[in-house]
Amino acid sequence: xxxxxxxxxxxxxxxxNLTPSVVxxxxxxxxxxxxxxxxGYGQDAPQIALHTTLPFFGxxxxxxxxxxxxxxxxxxxxxxxxxxxxxxxxxxxxxxxSHVDDYDDTxxxxxxxxxxxxxxxxxxxxEAAAEAxxxxxxxxGRDFLTAFVAGVEAExxxxxxxxxxxxxAGWHITSTAGSVGAAVAVGRLLGLPxxxxxxxxxxxxxxxxxxxxxxxxxxxxxxxxxxxxGGLLAALLxxxxxxxxxxxxxxxxxxxxxxxTRENATAYFAELGRDGKWEIERNTFKPFPCGIVMHPTIDxxxxxxxxxxxxxxxxxxxxxxxxxxxxxxxxxxxxxDPQTGLEGKFSIYHAAAVGLLYGEATPSQFTxxxxxxxxxxxxxxxxxxxxDEGVSDDQAYVSxxxxxxxxxxxxxxxxxxxxxxxxAEADLKKKFMDQVSKQIGEVRAERxxxxxxxxxNMTDIGKxxxxx
Amino acid sequence: xxxxxxxxxxxxxxxxNLTPSVVxxxxxxxxxxxxxxxxGYGQDAPQIALHTTLPFFGxxxxxxxxxxxxxxxxxxxxxxxxxxxxxxxxxxxxxxxSHVDDYDDTxxxxxxxxxxxxxxxxxxxxEAAAEAxxxxxxxxGRDFLTAFVAGVEAExxxxxxxxxxxxxAGWHITSTAGSVGAAVAVGRLLGLPxxxxxxxxxxxxxxxxxxxxxxxxxxxxxxxxxxxxGGLLAALLxxxxxxxxxxxxxxxxxxxxxxxTRENATAYFAELGRDGKWEIERNTFKPFPCGIVMHPTIDxxxxxxxxxxxxxxxxxxxxxxxxxxxxxxxxxxxxxDPQTGLEGKFSIYHAAAVGLLYGEATPSQFTxxxxxxxxxxxxxxxxxxxxDEGVSDDQAYVSxxxxxxxxxxxxxxxxxxxxxxxxAEADLKKKFMDQVSKQIGEVRAERxxxxxxxxxNMTDIGKxxxxx
Numbered sequence: 001x002x003x004x005x006x007x008x009x010x011x012x013x014x015x016x017n018l019t020p021s022v023v024x025x026x027x028x029x030x031x032x033x034x035x036x037x038x039x040g041y042g043q044d045a046p047q048i049a050l051h052t053t054l055p056f057f058g059x060x061x062x063x064x065x066x067x068x069x070x071x072x073x074x075x076x077x078x079x080x081x082x083x084x085x086x087x088x089x090x091x092x093x094x095x096x097x098s099h100v101d102d103y104d105d106t107x108x109x110x111x112x113x114x115x116x117x118x119x120x121x122x123x124x125x126x127e128a129a130a131e132a133x134x135x136x137x138x139x140x141g142r143d144f145l146t147a148f149v150a151g152v153e154a155e156x157x158x159x160x161x162x163x164x165x166x167x168x169a170g171w172h173i174t175s176t177a178g179s180v181g182a183a184v185a186v187g188r189l190l191g192l193p194x195x196x197x198x199x200x201x202x203x204x205x206x207x208x209x210x211x212x213x214x215x216x217x218x219x220x221x222x223x224x225x226x227x228x229x230g231g232l233l234a235a236l237l238x239x240x241x242x243x244x245x246x247x248x249x250x251x252x253x254x255x256x257x258x259x260x261t262r263e264n265a266t267a268y269f270a271e272l273g274r275d276g277k278w279e280i281e282r283n284t285f286k287p288f289p290c291g292i293v294m295h296p297t298i299d300x301x302x303x304x305x306x307x308x309x310x311x312x313x314x315x316x317x318x319x320x321x322x323x324x325x326x327x328x329x330x331x332x333x334x335x336x337d338p339q340t341g342l343e344g345k346f347s348i349y350h351a352a353a354v355g356l357l358y359g360e361a362t363p364s365q366f367t368x369x370x371x372x373x374x375x376x377x378x379x380x381x382x383x384x385x386x387x388d389e390g391v392s393d394d395q396a397y398v399s400x401x402x403x404x405x406x407x408x409x410x411x412x413x414x415x416x417x418x419x420x421x422x423x424a425e426a427d428l429k430k431k432f433m434d435q436v437s438k439q440i441g442e443v444r445a446e447r448x449x450x451x452x453x454x455x456x457n458m459t460d461i462g463k464x465x466x467x468x
Numbered sequence: 469x470x471x472x473x474x475x476x477x478x479x480x481x482x483x484x485n486l487t488p489s490v491v492x493x494x495x496x497x498x499x500x501x502x503x504x505x506x507x508g509y510g511q512d513a514p515q516i517a518l519h520t521t522l523p524f525f526g527x528x529x530x531x532x533x534x535x536x537x538x539x540x541x542x543x544x545x546x547x548x549x550x551x552x553x554x555x556x557x558x559x560x561x562x563x564x565x566s567h568v569d570d571y572d573d574t575x576x577x578x579x580x581x582x583x584x585x586x587x588x589x590x591x592x593x594x595e596a597a598a599e600a601x602x603x604x605x606x607x608x609g610r611d612f613l614t615a616f617v618a619g620v621e622a623e624x625x626x627x628x629x630x631x632x633x634x635x636x637a638g639w640h641i642t643s644t645a646g647s648v649g650a651a652v653a654v655g656r657l658l659g660l661p662x663x664x665x666x667x668x669x670x671x672x673x674x675x676x677x678x679x680x681x682x683x684x685x686x687x688x689x690x691x692x693x694x695x696x697x698g699g700l701l702a703a704l705l706x707x708x709x710x711x712x713x714x715x716x717x718x719x720x721x722x723x724x725x726x727x728x729t730r731e732n733a734t735a736y737f738a739e740l741g742r743d744g745k746w747e748i749e750r751n752t753f754k755p756f757p758c759g760i761v762m763h764p765t766i767d768x769x770x771x772x773x774x775x776x777x778x779x780x781x782x783x784x785x786x787x788x789x790x791x792x793x794x795x796x797x798x799x800x801x802x803x804x805d806p807q808t809g810l811e812g813k814f815s816i817y818h819a820a821a822v823g824l825l826y827g828e829a830t831p832s833q834f835t836x837x838x839x840x841x842x843x844x845x846x847x848x849x850x851x852x853x854x855x856d857e858g859v860s861d862d863q864a865y866v867s868x869x870x871x872x873x874x875x876x877x878x879x880x881x882x883x884x885x886x887x888x889x890x891x892a893e894a895d896l897k898k899k900f901m902d903q904v905s906k907q908i909g910e911v912r913a914e915r916x917x918x919x920x921x922x923x924x925n926m927t928d929i930g931k932x933x934x935x936x
């Protein structure tokens with residue numbers, strides 16, 4: 001009955017069910033996603049995806065490609081509002097762009113990055129819904145946030161139900177669970193009845209996108225875009241009468257059993273919407289654009305650089321860097337010799353090196369040029385990693401030894417950006433503005449920040465692109 | 469090195485490498501696929517998929533929707549040639565239509581239905597390639613068949629490498645391996661260099677579509693269409709520089725290890741193209757539109773009806789039907805009480821009943837009406853199934869007992885349509901004509917038969933739709 005339980009809960013979720021703290025978390029998740037998608041637009045992965053799909057596969061230009069500045073033929077909007085595409089292309093490209101910098105958000109217990117798949121599908125559909133006739137009347141910000149929360153809860157509870165076995169098998173849980181989240185979100189937005197929602201969940205669940213072999217490559221972010229498309233398509237097919245299974249998640253040869261050696265979906269779905277059990281309240285926002293398991297190390301290295309500087313010591317004179325971290329760090333981010341910016345995002349050696357050398361880790365520290373920089377390469381080679389089961393995922397012990405034998409040490413108990421040490425709103429705004437300004441300029445970035453932080457008060461989401 | 473081996477072989481495959489028997493098998497596979505796709509067009513699943521995707525997601529109308537009779541706006545063809553869509557929509561809809569009747573083809577060793585995913589992607593791309601600029605000059609029938617064979621060998625060898633563990637885990641191997649086959653086929657057609665072919669394989673492999681829970685529902689055939697789309701998209705992305713992993717199949721967290729507990733890809737890929745090792749030569753064509761494991765039983769029931777009739781006995785007076793079959797039969801087709809035509813295709817009870825009552829099993833015996841017919845239901849309830857590991861997949865023992873106590877028995881050693889007892893060309897033509905005539909009339913059906921059986925001699929595949 002797990003599929004029914006999820007579908008029924010999502011179908012009945014209303015804005016009134018959301019507590020102020022849930023709404024706050026949802027809005028932050030949405031604008032953090034939008035900032036990442038706008039900021040990531042110029043990268044190769046979303047650009048190739050856009051230019052591969054738009055010219056010959058693009059249908060009605062209903063939905064915005066975030067981060068674009070030009071204008072697109074057939075758009076109902078004027079010049080200057082950027083490129084519009086059909087909802088499928090927009091979901092793919094925005095999904096890729098929002099994840100390509102590995103800068104988005106993280107539900108730490110599952111390592112799901114929740115907003116990317118769900119919001120990319122949802123905004124694309126919300127913008128298209130009126131013209132496509134998928135829903136009568138405008139979609140309000142409250143409708144949007146309700147659907148978004150439904151989708152995030154769905155993917156995170158589903159992820160919890162198969163964690164950690166599913167991830168340990170090599171799946172990229174963000175996209176594998178994400179397609180179900182996207183289907184639930186779009187299904188909720190379009191007001192699917194419960195049985196159709198069950199079928200939407202099924203059609204989404206049978207599309208399992210994403211394996212860890214592709215981490216550190218363009219294909220990692222493809223997972224997010226493709227899962228958004230898959231979930232969106234599933235919801236629209238189900239809306240039009242497409243059927244599959246009403247027990248897609250729990251059946252013997254359904255999702256949970258096929259993709260995991262253990263599952264506990266019934267128990268997790270029973271918690272849906274209960275006080276203190278909202279997963280969106282546990283969403284965190286990345287301060288650094290790279291694999292989350294590297295964040296405690298980066299935090300430690302940045303702090304040590306500051307400390308060294310205060311003591312008049314130069315990190316150029318570092319002889320060795322010793323890390324003691326959770327074993328996940330080497331499994332996921334053990335690339336010793338990255339060759340590209342994307343690979344650098346999965347190299348703990350690179351992460352430590354740039355933290356020490358630059359005192360920050362922004363998208364600028366994960367470019368191809370910085371990854372191939374001689375000073376950075378030399379510093380990477382000084383980094384030694386010891387793993388320790390007793391060190392949790394948001395912890396790290398960092399020790400740097402200088403050529404004169406001096407040693408500085410830092411124990412990060414909870415990395416910046418973790419649940420216990422979250423980014424402040426000012427940090428989130430700075431992150432948004434830094435990314436977005438580079439892509440569409442500071443003036444539009446300010447307007448975009450206002451638009452997305454105010455999304456809950458909009459009466460017609462279809463017009464959000466006209467606000468910035 | 470498995471991914472490299474596959475990519476390198478496919479990249480270098482030419483028409484001259486294909487033996488006459490390989491070409492013959494390929495042509496049969498293609499026209500059998502076309503007949504199924506044309507015949508399946510009117511079913512709910514492809515119709516819903518078409519109407520969900522075409523109006524708002526459809527781009528340039530370059531590629532034919534098989535089986536359609538109308539005309540579509542923006543088509544470069546005139547009235548009467550049917551609906552055209554962009555290559556993505558066409559791949560989805562044709563893939564669904566070709567599989568919705570469970571009437572297509574079977575590579576028995578893997579239970580892959582090879583043509584559906586590969587040909588649906590390939591024809592859609594071949595028809596679009598000139599207008600989209602994906603390839604210079606027209607695509608010949610020889611190019612098409614070479615690419616088709618590359619795709620079929622790829623999916624079947626990959627399937628063999630993980631059989632039977634992958635299927636036993638609950639995956640629908642036709643689509644899970646099929647997306648890789650489609651990517652290889654499209655990649656070969658577009659002349660991708662080896663490294664790009666490896667990336668195409670990777671982007672296709674990370675999209676794992678299809679679980680057995682959806683057997684007997686619209687979503688089963690969705691798997692075929694979606695995998696065709698996924699493979700097509702992968703090849704086009706790779707052509708435009710999208711990258712992922714060069715070791716997508718063999719890596720620790722790549723395809724074979726994530727989706728199977730065992731793999732042997734290197735050994736199977738080493739056989740690619742060797743004499744006597746062409747998998748396409750082992751493709752078989754379904755005489756009955758339903759799960760392949762039911763075919764020996766249907767064959768037996770049809771023969772027993774004929775025998776009873778010859779002896780002046782009426783099957784209306786049958787008291788009980790005893791089957792002894794391979795255990796797969798009940799695992800895959802054990803539905804005792806099907807409610808729809810699609811469910812009837814996965815009910816050994818229904819299969820035996822219609823074989824006895826109608827003396828045939830064509831799409832007409834798997835309609836909702838026949839599945840709900842009282843006489844059929846009564847006969848289904850007389851069927852008893854015993855399973856026996858010693859009975860192979862293409863064998864069945866059928867025994868019918870009449871109310872007067874008389875018993876007739878039949879042992880099917882190799883079901884009609886199996887490799888040892890294949891359909892003759894006349895049977896394949898009859899199957900094609902029966903399906904296609906119902907959809908587009910007998911005159912066009914004859915023309916379509918000529919067009920698809922002659923595909924190897926065409927100089928421009930882009931014009932195939934103008935031939936019928």
